[in-house]
Amino acid sequence: MSDVVVVDYGAGNTHSVRAALSRVGRTSVVSSDPETILAAERVVLPGVGSARSAMHHLLETGAASALHERFAKGDPILGVCLGMQLALETTEEDGGVFGLGLLQGHVKRLTSSRVPRLGWAIVEPWGDAYYFAHSYGADSSDTVATSDGISVAVQSGSFFGVQFHPEKSGAAGLEILEQCLSLV
Amino acid sequence: MPLPRLIPCLDVAHGRVMKGVSFVGLRDVGDPVELATFYSAGGADELVLLDIAATPDDTETMTSVVVQVAEVLDIPFTVGGGVRSVDDASRIIESGADRVSFNSAALANPSLITAIANRYGSQAVVVAIDAGGGVVHTHGGRVATTSKVLPWAMEAAERGAGEILLTSIFHDGQRRGFDLELTGEVRSVVSIPVIASGGAGNAQHVADALRITDAALIASIVHENPAGLPGLRRELEELGIQLRPLKERV
Numbered sequence: 199m200s201d202v203v204v205v206d207y208g209a210g211n212t213h214s215v216r217a218a219l220s221r222v223g224r225t226s227v228v229s230s231d232p233e234t235i236l237a238a239e240r241v242v243l244p245g246v247g248s249a250r251s252a253m254h255h256l257l258e259t260g261a262a263s264a265l266h267e268r269f270a271k272g273d274p275i276l277g278v279c280l281g282m283q284l285a286l287e288t289t290e291e292d293g294g295v296f297g298l299g300l301l302q303g304h305v306k307r308l309t310s311s312r313v314p315r316l317g318w319a320i321v322e323p324w325g326d327a328y329y330f331a332h333s334y335g336a337d338s339s340d341t342v343a344t345s346d347g348i349s350v351a352v353q354s355g356s357f358f359g360v361q362f363h364p365e366k367s368g369a370a371g372l373e374i375l376e377q378c379l380s381l382v
Numbered sequence: 383m384p385l386p387r388l389i390p391c392l393d394v395a396h397g398r399v400m401k402g403v404s405f406v407g408l409r410d411v412g413d414p415v416e417l418a419t420f421y422s423a424g425g426a427d428e429l430v431l432l433d434i435a436a437t438p439d440d441t442e443t444m445t446s447v448v449v450q451v452a453e454v455l456d457i458p459f460t461v462g463g464g465v466r467s468v469d470d471a472s473r474i475i476e477s478g479a480d481r482v483s484f485n486s487a488a489l490a491n492p493s494l495i496t497a498i499a500n501r502y503g504s505q506a507v508v509v510a511i512d513a514g515g516g517v518v519h520t521h522g523g524r525v526a527t528t529s530k531v532l533p534w535a536m537e538a539a540e541r542g543a544g545e546i547l548l549t550s551i552f553h554d555g556q557r558r559g560f561d562l563e564l565t566g567e568v569r570s571v572v573s574i575p576v577i578a579s580g581g582a583g584n585a586q587h588v589a590d591a592l593r594i595t596d597a598a599l600i601a602s603i604v605h606e607n608p609a610g611l612p613g614l615r616r617e618l619e620e621l622g623i624q625l626r627p628l629k630e631r632v
Contacts, residue, residue, distance in 0.1 A: 213452050213478035221456070248503065310383075314505040314544045316575050317384030317596065318427055318626035327626040329458055330384060331480070331505035331544075346383065366458045366480065368422075369631035 202226040202379065203238035205265070205281075207247065207255040215244045215278065218365035222376045230255065232264035240379050241268060245279025245363070249305075249334075250292035252284060262298060269300050272356045276378045282352060282359025283334060291334050301354045303338025308348070319345045321362070326370040328362035335361060385626045387427035387597035388588070388618075389577060390604050390611065392417055394463075395435035397443040415450045421604070422457050424611035425628050429455070430483065430547075430599060433463030434522070440464070445477050452478020460508055462547075471498045475506060483508035483547055486520040489529060492541055499542030504574075507545075509538040513564060514551040523551035531564070532571050539572040546572065547599065549579040557583030560591040560598070569595050585617035592623050 201224040204212050212228045219226045219242070226242075227234065235241060243265070256262040269275060277285045284297045289305035297305070308315055315335075318327040321343050328345075336349040336359075343351035343360075350361040358378050364371035393400045398412040418429055431451065433444050441464070448461055461474045462483030471482045488495055488509050499507045511531060512519040518529040535546055548568050550561035560578045569576045578591040579599035591598045604611045615625055 213449075213476075214480070217453055217478075218456060246502065246506075248500070312383070312573055312575050312596070314503075314574065315384060316505060316545060317387050319384040320627075326629060327385065331458070331503075333504060363458070366456065368456050369629040371456065372631060373629075 201238070202240045202242055203235050204228045205235060205241065205243045205256070205261055206230040207252040207261070212244055214363070214365040215242060218372060218375055222372055222379065224379060230259040230261045232260040235261055235264035236267065241265070241273065241275040243275060243277040243281030243284065245277070245281040245283075247280060248292055249280065249284065249289045249295045249297075252280060253295050253297065256284070256298070265298060266300070269355065269357055274356045274358070274378070275300075276375075277357065277359035278365070279332060279361060279363060282361055283336060285352070285357055285359050286336055286338060289334060300357050301338060301340045301352055301359070303336055303340060303349075303352070305334050306337050308333055308335050310346070310348075315346075315348075318367075319362075321345045321350055326373075328360075328364065328367040328370055328374075330362045332361060384596075385427075385624060386592035387577075388425070388611070388615070388625065389428045389430055389597055389599050390421045390426050391430040391432055391579075391599050391601045392421075393432050393434045393601070394444070394447060395433070396440055397447055400434060414447050415454060418451045418459070419454050421611060422455055424604075425615050425625070426457060426611060427597070427626060428457055429459040431459060431461050431479075432483075433461070436464030441473075445473060448474055448477040448479050462508070462510060468494065468497045468501065471506075472501070475502055481506045481508050481544075483510045485510040485512060488538060488543075489518060489520065489527060489534070492537060495538060495541040495543050499544070504542050504544035507543050508547050508577075509543040509545075510547040510549065511535060511538075511568075512549045512551050513561075513568075519551055523549075523554070532567060535568045536571050539574045543574060545575045545577060545596075547577045547579055549599075550581060553581030554579070555602075556581055557587075557602070559583065559587040562590060562594060565591065565595050585614055585621060588614065589618055589621040589623050592618070
């Protein structure tokens with residue numbers, strides 16, 4: 199059994215997340231199979247692709263139910279970028295899509311002057327810079343960190359979600375990844 | 383606003399980095415994987431790998447380079463050169479690149495921008511514009527087209543590009559500074575970020591560009607200078623440019 203299951207929703211690049219996991223000493227498997235998701239020690243919901251096709255894939259494969267089940271049990275789940283957004287109630291992306299609803303709040307189109315919001319930005323209150331590449335952002339009462347006034351980390355129960363890409367954020371990113379995965 | 387980005391560009395042909403990088407301490411200055419690691423450790427915010435040969439025979443070689451670079455890098459990287467179809471983009475992104483960049487193919491078939499953006503998101507789509515005399519050039523700057531730079535930049539953004547990589551072909555290689563006027567003009571007509579490219583000769587040039595735009599592509603200024611990227615970062619910080627704070631892995 200692998201340490202970590204990286205939930206597959208048919209969106210392509212899971213290489214970087216897996217490479218980062220191996221850098222922090224974790225073995226991983228990419229899967230959308232509910233049994234695999236239920237059995238893995240840790241769950242990562244990665245973040246590349248579009249909201250509608252991702253949710254469709256999660257529902258169709260049964261991965262969504264498995265995620266709900268693990269969340270209800272209090273098992274740690276890390277959401278990255280779109281993976282964080284999908285954990286909220288709804289998103290404006292793709293004309294409006296229902297998310298998993300693990301956390302309170304909604305995902306809205308960014309109102310920043312330049313979208314996509316691309317590049318490294320300092321996250322408060324943590325003080326380190328992380329790499330962002332997003333056009334939508336969370337509006338959530340479960341926010342635990344912000345950047346340029348935007349919610350960039352959310353937490354509720356055993357779900358922790360980050361808007362940035364820890365797998366692309368150098369040493370600071372690996373540190374966060376390690377911390378999230380070590381949560382009991 | 384995110385912090386301004388420094389993006390070293392590696393020209394790759396047949397799996398090797400061209401325009402030798404004159405550093406001591408590297409085992410193999412032509413190895414893209416070793417150079418990518420080197421620049422990442424030196425504080426690059428992102429990397430661009432440009433396949434300057436990009437013949438169909440090279441496809442497999444380049445794919446293998448992308449896989450190996452993705453394995454070692456923990457910063458984002460863009461791959462350009464030889465992207466002519468959604469399949470080309472898929473092959474590169476699914477091999478581990480974060481973004482693809484293309485120029486001629488976008489001009490010839492602008493719907494390609496939308497198709498790739500729909501599949502992988504706008505942030506994965508970089509439209510490269512080689513500009514000279516107000517018009518877009520193709521074939522490494524050798525062929526002038528009739529497309530005007532500003533309308534083309536706007537169209538690319540509307541069709542779903544997530545960033546523009548703007549090279550001034552008259553400034554490129556001259557080391558007399560970026561074309562700030564052109565960069566400012568393009569940036570003012572689009573609401574996506576713009577990477578300035580072509581002409582960096584010293585830190586002041588890079589600072590000038592980073593004050594007016596989102597990122598600067600750099601090549602010989604770091605490839606040929608022994609102080610390299612960490613030296614450039616220090617100089618930029620002394621010039622008042624706030625770069626991302628680097629963190630050591632403990």
